[in-house]
Amino acid sequence: MTAQTFSSLALVTSVVIYALAFSMHTVEWASARKIRADKISLDATDTEAAAVREPALVGAADATSPDRVERVDRSGPAARSPQSPVDRLGSDQPEPLTARQRSETFGRMGVSLTIIALACAIAGVVARGIAADRWPLANMFEFTTMAMVIIVSAYLVLARMGMRWLGLPVTLLATVGNGLAVTVFYVAVAPVVPALHSVWFFIHITAAAVSGSAFNIGGLITILYLIKKRAEDKGTVGAVLGRLPEAKRMDVIAYRVLAFAFPLWTFTIAAGSIWAEYAWGRYWGWDPKETWALVTWVIFACYLHARSTAGWKGARAGMIAILGLAVFWFNFIGVNLLFAGLHSYAGV
Structure with missing residues (x-):
């Protein structure tokens, strides 16, 4: 395999992985809509659990009451919802991820895929320079691929500074940019x-x-x-x-x-x-x-x-x-x- 062929394969691979990273960031943003709904559901569950605990507390405080046993019984397992936090504490099954946790997971996956795609793009640009035996910036194809490497590298630095919200537009730009480079702007190595x-x-x-x-x-x-x-x-x-x-x-x-x-x-x-x-x-x-x-x-x-x-x-x-x-x-x-x-x- 020649350096030019390897460069083309690496850049095409970067386009595919950038597209996957963009998809992960899209799901990350879309899942943000469920975060508020999850919070409302969690607040309702906490209110229900508080209501379940209240009769038991009343029964314990009124020790001389003849219906004390009945009140305590109403707070037992039969009266509790199987989805209440009290039941989940004693369960060996892992709790499902919240919407916020799912969003965070997809965001991290997007960043990881972006790093892999950037590595492929860098390999493609370096191989192109080796094949041409010069600095790979002599035409639109080479300029675009180099610019995408700089943009994504800068984004990853900014992401470490708390600006991961740039992941969606940057991965879209990298997908389109490298996609145009390998399909429309591509030219073979020439003097x-x-x-x-x-x-x-x-x-x-x-x-x-x-x-x-x-x-x-x-x-x-x-x-x-x-x-x-x-x-x-x-x-x-x-x-x-x-x-x-x-x-x-x-x-x-x-x-x-x-x-x-x-x-x-x-x-x-x-x-x-x-x-x-x-x-x-x-x-x-x-x-x-x-x-x-x-x-x-x-x-x-x-x-x-x-x-x-x-x-x-x-x-x-x-x-x-x-x-x-x-x-x-x-x-x-x-x-x-x-x-x-x-x-x-x-x-x-």
Whole structure:
């Protein structure tokens, strides 16, 4: 088996396992609806048990009462429900998992599957680099698979910090991203064009992959923030959205991630300009890729400015961030497929 074949198999396997992880997180979120129902049922059971114990306590206190024995008898095993906590304490059978425990179990399974899928994806990316004998970021296929590795790795770090609620959108993104890579964007290993034989290729494309991954994570958090804020404003936060932090906190997290990505994207454009001078003899030429990279920069600059403006904080700024993410994806996919330019070598 060649390194290229192994890379393809590992990446296809990662797509399947990411899909399974997404399914586990979907069940985790869906089971959250039963947590409140379980709590209500448990409260009712505790009330019933208290009512069962009350006659026995009365009978014990009234020792001189002629019907003491009768009252004690009513609190015996015949009067107790077989599902009461008193019976379960003496039972050797394990109690069924509560809705909260089931939700937690599915969430942990989702994280475990995500780790396995990430390992497969990393193996695929490394094998691709070995097969190509270069840094595997020369086309849309390689850029996408590398970006998904960075996004999922960042998510797993955030999950250790209590942000496992990102598992559902991240595993969906990884499934779709790697799925498109192995089906639509795939190209066989081939020698790169002379313009890519530069150290600035490594610097520029790596910075683009890292900043683009941060834009995606910040965008996903922003989307969840807008959904949660809308529910909070309407007072309709249910058990499912209750799994998310407060909207204000999510807004702050998204801002910090996007504020981290913006200077990296600025460096990406600057490094690309230096690379353009090395490859084509000019720093800037309004190539479609360069133009839309600048448009992306301007939109996220507007987002950061809006965050510091009182009238544009919150949902309005969040909409600008989502627009910036959409433009980023158009720059990555749409420009490559719809326009011809000096970056055409990066197409599918």
